[in-house]
Amino acid sequence: METLINEIALLLRTRRVALGWTTAELAETLGVSRPRVQKALDDMRELGYGLSATGAGAIRITRAPDRMIDTEILAGLKTRIFAKNLHCYNRLGSTNTRAIELAESGAAEGTIVVAEEQTGGRGRLGRNWHSPPRLGIWSSVILRPQVPLQRASGLSLLAALAFAHSAESELGLKVDLKWPNDGLIDGRKVLGVLTEVSAETDQVYFAVCGTGINVSHLPTDFPQSLRQTAGSLAMACGYSVDRLAFYRAFLSQFETLYRGFRRDGIAPFLDDYRKRSLLLGHEVIVTQGHLTIQGRAITIDENGALIVRDGRKNTVIFAGEATLREQ
Amino acid sequence: METLINEIALLLRTRRVALGWTTAELAETLGVSRPRVQKALDDMRELGYGLSATGAGAIRITRAPDRMIDTEILAGLKTRIFAKNLHCYNRLGSTNTRAIELAESGAAEGTIVVAEEQTGGRGRLGRNWHSPPRLGIWSSVILRPQVPLQRASGLSLLAALAFAHSAESELGLKVDLKWPNDGLIDGRKVLGVLTEVSAETDQVYFAVCGTGINVSHLPTDFPQSLRQTAGSLAMACGYSVDRLAFYRAFLSQFETLYRGFRRDGIAPFLDDYRKRSLLLGHEVIVTQGHLTIQGRAITIDENGALIVRDGRKNTVIFAGEATLREQ
Numbered sequence: 001m002e003t004l005i006n007e008i009a010l011l012l013r014t015r016r017v018a019l020g021w022t023t024a025e026l027a028e029t030l031g032v033s034r035p036r037v038q039k040a041l042d043d044m045r046e047l048g049y050g051l052s053a054t055g056a057g058a059i060r061i062t063r064a065p066d067r068m069i070d071t072e073i074l075a076g077l078k079t080r081i082f083a084k085n086l087h088c089y090n091r092l093g094s095t096n097t098r099a100i101e102l103a104e105s106g107a108a109e110g111t112i113v114v115a116e117e118q119t120g121g122r123g124r125l126g127r128n129w130h131s132p133p134r135l136g137i138w139s140s141v142i143l144r145p146q147v148p149l150q151r152a153s154g155l156s157l158l159a160a161l162a163f164a165h166s167a168e169s170e171l172g173l174k175v176d177l178k179w180p181n182d183g184l185i186d187g188r189k190v191l192g193v194l195t196e197v198s199a200e201t202d203q204v205y206f207a208v209c210g211t212g213i214n215v216s217h218l219p220t221d222f223p224q225s226l227r228q229t230a231g232s233l234a235m236a237c238g239y240s241v242d243r244l245a246f247y248r249a250f251l252s253q254f255e256t257l258y259r260g261f262r263r264d265g266i267a268p269f270l271d272d273y274r275k276r277s278l279l280l281g282h283e284v285i286v287t288q289g290h291l292t293i294q295g296r297a298i299t300i301d302e303n304g305a306l307i308v309r310d311g312r313k314n315t316v317i318f319a320g321e322a323t324l325r326e327q
Numbered sequence: 328m329e330t331l332i333n334e335i336a337l338l339l340r341t342r343r344v345a346l347g348w349t350t351a352e353l354a355e356t357l358g359v360s361r362p363r364v365q366k367a368l369d370d371m372r373e374l375g376y377g378l379s380a381t382g383a384g385a386i387r388i389t390r391a392p393d394r395m396i397d398t399e400i401l402a403g404l405k406t407r408i409f410a411k412n413l414h415c416y417n418r419l420g421s422t423n424t425r426a427i428e429l430a431e432s433g434a435a436e437g438t439i440v441v442a443e444e445q446t447g448g449r450g451r452l453g454r455n456w457h458s459p460p461r462l463g464i465w466s467s468v469i470l471r472p473q474v475p476l477q478r479a480s481g482l483s484l485l486a487a488l489a490f491a492h493s494a495e496s497e498l499g500l501k502v503d504l505k506w507p508n509d510g511l512i513d514g515r516k517v518l519g520v521l522t523e524v525s526a527e528t529d530q531v532y533f534a535v536c537g538t539g540i541n542v543s544h545l546p547t548d549f550p551q552s553l554r555q556t557a558g559s560l561a562m563a564c565g566y567s568v569d570r571l572a573f574y575r576a577f578l579s580q581f582e583t584l585y586r587g588f589r590r591d592g593i594a595p596f597l598d599d600y601r602k603r604s605l606l607l608g609h610e611v612i613v614t615q616g617h618l619t620i621q622g623r624a625i626t627i628d629e630n631g632a633l634i635v636r637d638g639r640k641n642t643v644i645f646a647g648e649a650t651l652r653e654q
Binding site for chain 1: 473480521523525526529632647
């Protein structure tokens with residue numbers, strides 16, 4: 001989005017909110033011509049901003065647009081690391097791919113890439129992630145935790161947990177976490193996480209944690225193949241959800257958990273994760289390539305691995321596709 | 328190295344070895360002019376090849392050069408995956424960096440990068456690795472094991488173990504492995520391993536396993552700062568070591584272990600590794616950033632982590648700098 005729109009939106013939002021600003025005042029404060037301000041205001045209406053003028057011609061924001069743009073994401077966001085650098089795109093192949101490029105060029109921890117639409121959204125194990133325009137939150141954050149390689153997969157658990165917390169606190173929804181990193185509501189998948197890592201064995205250089213959150217989809221917004229299994233926050237609530245507000249809540253939760261992780265690792269969060277786990281205590285089938293493990297999911301250990309017991313034998317599973325056996 | 332030299336060396340080595348080849352025969356077989364063959368033979372002498380001519384003017388190889396060049400590395404190498412693609416450099420910044428570039432452009436598993444000299448050789452945790460011309464084996468291999476992220480650090484253990492096996496079988500030397508991935512002989516560090524990984528949490532995209540092996544150094548070949556702690560195979564043997572033969576043995580050992588790892592993971596190799604470990608059974612101090620852990624090193628677990636016991640408390644350590652406490 002244009003810088004001028006950002007600057008105008010910021011002025012209208014944060015200074016003299018009640019009074020409003022005339023076109024002339026905006027032009028003078030921002031040091032640009034009145035026609036340029038006028039053009040920017042027209043563009044803002046196009047984007048979905050509600051702008052009202054008082055009798056004296058002073059302009060105020062009456063409605064924020066449901067758009068993944070800097071000003072709106074940052075409005076009221078209370079994070080310290082996350083979104084300090086924010087890259088917003090209308091359309092992108094994959095937010096993870098772009099974030100990895102940025103990380104490789106040295107982008108700081110907390111840098112975020114977000115897109116209204118992903119044309120090549122990626123999920124785990126090379127799968128694609130359906131990411132239609134404006135219906136979800138397709139977002140990636142660059143993290144640089146000072147941990148050895150083995151600890152990195154904890155980040156996926158953290159992201160899933162942050163989603164569960166935000167859905168609960170913002171919308172009163174109960175999220176079931178399906179190890180390793182899916183979030184389900186009423187049995188439908190609403191969240192997917194893809195964490196990608198560049199590392200030496202002793203230390204992570206960077207991790208990119210990508211989260212796909214289905215927000216405003218109706219059942220018919222999903223392709224046929226996903227219609228039985230996928231859901232959205234709106235479907236779970238039964239009413240439309242403020243996508244930007246939810247995103248801000250999620251970023252804030254995720255940052256809080258991540259700051260704890262940097263200090264104390266994953267251990268303090270495991271009980272919370274286990275409590276929300278769909279699998280623990282149930283008979284499960286886990287496939288891992290051509291391997292299949294059956295048994296009772298008894299815990300998730302401090303490495304984020306699922307422990308499955310079959311008779312007296314415990315199997316430690318680091319990755320795989322798990323399903324409940326009774327279903 | 329020039330292709331023509333490669334081709335000539337290959338002919339001289341593998342066909343009609345006893346009889347030798349005249350310049351005219353070489354020119355005709357390779358389809359190039361006699362002056363070009365003559366020039367290539369001169370270049371080969373420059374490189375260190377010993378070439379003798381029979382009375383009839385037929386040329387034979389009497390001595391192979393101590394050079395990291397395709398023909399010499401491949402001569403008698405019995406690997407199936409490793410070195411199928413081989414990139415040899417006279418001088419390179421870092422073999423790992425080059426291998427990562429190749430891996431990112433899709434280079435196959437087993438692709439190897441080797442250099443006579445590294446001008447920016449890298450060790451663990453951002454340290455540098457002294458890599459002077461022709462004295463060592465500075466080499467990296469691209470691996471694409473189908474394992475989750477957490478299993479990747481096993482590769483460093485494998486490389487260290489492959490070194491220990493080759494030093495024992497080729498030179499009769501006993502190697503002590505210092506967790507996680509140093510190789511010491513008579514208390515002097517001869518091997519360092521740096522494994523770098525690109526992955527999602529569920530699967531490794533690729534790993535580049537770099538090994539620095541000090542072969543022909545005399546004490547004065549090391550900078551002052553390393554002179555008390557670093558050693559070489561030649562120093563340990565007391566005589567000069569055939570660098571190429573050792574490299575071939577190492578590649579062969581490493582591939583054998585790696586093929587086992589792809590099938591069964593690290594577990595089958597752990598007992599062997601533990602047996603050679605410098606730390607196990609001793610009081611150790613492990614530093615990890617600003618953290619220090621003291622205790623008795625009791626085992627290395629199936630994730631490659633060092634387990635240190637202090638009183639009744641076991642600490643699982645994935646990365647760090649370990650030293651023996653009594654020293």
